[in-house]
Amino acid sequence: MDPTGLGLPPLAAAFVFGLLGGAHCIGMCGGIMSALTFAVPPSMRSPARLAGLLLGYNLGRIGSYMVAGALVATLGTLLSLTPGMRLVLQGLAALMLILMALYIADWWKGLLRVEALGRRLWRHLEPVGRRLMPVVRAPQAVALGAVWGWLPCGLVYSMLAWSLAMADPLKGAALMGAFGLGTLPALLATGLAARQLGGLIRHRATRNIAALSIIAFALWQLWLMLPAQGHG
Structure with a gap:
């Protein structure tokens, strides 16, 4: 039984969140992926090398996500969260997905406005x-x-x-x-086919479909929390 009350095993649900958020990830990081691709000198721009660089970038990115996850989860242990408080936080995560x-x-x-919370730290990291x-x-x-x-x-904050x-x-x-890992397919595809995918991702219909899919999934997660809340 899923201890989170979200209906899906936590890791599977997190993976799905990443997949559905691919359009947002491309918007946030797609330019970096394109820069990685086109900054490589043409003489060194073999498919194998490009794939290796893109994979390395994404491994580093996912590694930072995992460090951040461990840090905030450690804070959760220090706060001694009750089951009810955990459900509130899970609900907040779903609501942020809708936003x-x-x-x-x-x-x-x-x-x-939510993303602005991390800009102070980012000002120090971006030059690096x-x-x-x-x-x-x-x-x-x-x-x-x-x-x-x-x-x-x-998306990461949620x-x-x-x-x-x-x-x-x-x-x-x-x-x-x-x-x-859920965000990986979209970003790898963007890096390897940046020009071909750019127009598709920016198309309003594509963005609307992605947004409606995320809203539907988030609402489903909120709905599945209700029985767990009643038994808390």
Whole structure:
């Protein structure tokens, strides 16, 4: 039985969140992926090298997500969260997903206020990331991904709220790792076919479909929480 009361095993649900949020991830990180691809000198731009750099970047990014998940989950242990408080945080995560969907479809930009919370830290990290470019070696790509994994992002923040509710560092790291793997297909595809996918992702119909899918999934998760709340 799912101990979170969300109906899906936590790691599976986090992976699905990542998949559905692919359009937002491309909007936030797609430019970085394109820069990684086109900054490589043409003489070194073999498919194998590009794939290695993109994979390295994403491994670094997911690694940062896992570190953040472990940190906030540790905070959860210190707060001694009750089951009811954990459900509230899980509900908050689902509501933030809905806000993110509204942002993706350009229906409401309120999520920008949430993302602004991380900009103070990001101002110190962004110059570090820029000094690592252009990326031509795998270790550079991993380091750049580790830095850019802290880019202010409402989707990531919604998952961190869920990690806080886990109140276990290992579970929090695993949750963020599963989420990061869910975002991987969209970002790898963007890096390898940046020009071809750019227009498709920016198309209003694509963004609307992605937004409606996320809203439907978030509402389903909220609905599945109701019986668990009643038994809390």
